[in-house]
Amino acid sequence: MSDDKFENILFDLHMADGILVSQKLHTKENRNDSISFYNSILIKNNVDRKIFERTVEYYTEHTPEYRIIYGKVLKRILKEEISVNKTDDTVRHISTDENLWTQKFNWSLPEDGAENAIPYKYELDLHGTYTVSADILMYADDQTMSKRMTIMANYEDGTRDRQTNSGMKKDGKFHSFEVSIVTNKKKKLKSISGWILDHGKGTKEKHSEVSNIELKYKK
Secondary structure, three states: OOHHHHHHHHHHHHHHHHHHHHHHHHOOOOOOOHHHHHHHHHHHOOOOHHHHHHHHHHHHHOHHHHHHHHHHHHHHHHHHHHHHOOOOOOOOOOOOOOOOOOOOOOEEEOOOOOOOOOEEEEOOOOOOEEEEEEEEEEOOOOOOOOOEEEEEEEEOOOOEEEEEEOOOOOOOOEEEEEEEEEOOOOOOEEEEEEEEEEOOOOOOOOOEEEEEEEEEEEO
8 A cells, every 4th residue: 555545544534533523522313333434434545454454564563654654644634623723714723721733742863863853844823922842851972963942933925933942951861942932913824833853964863852742822
């Protein structure tokens, strides 16, 4: 099975789960059996169940590849949520307690990528203050150049605002880091993006641990 087809099936399965949960919350009447629901997704994508199960087994044993595909699925889910929650005149409502981060919350480098800056990008158009934070441990042999955490507000006109936190230490201890950005209300916000472990040229191999990543919004 191709990566694209597997990604589409995972996305459809997640959307189906959302529908089933919604049905359970709002009605006790007869509803679609979950197994039949999932089978219909395989039929829609013209995939045999045995082939799908073998594909799942393959990615269970090849987790780096699975993480890449699942990351794409999570981005599509967030984009769908934003679209559903929009109207012609309003933007998506975001709770101040909501963690907008949908990727992995814990990373270990170089296992998760020798030069991985842990990039992120979320299509958000609600003005306010966005803060990205994480607990970061950098070992003494970490080779990150110009180490920092970065967040950017990207606007429809192609411009962007950027903020960084460069206070990371290579002392083998966990420290909490965060960086915030206030969006420019005079411009139309397109997305919030950046890197948890941003770095400069010359970076060869990182040796770090990252946990408890959060991306939060405040009006």
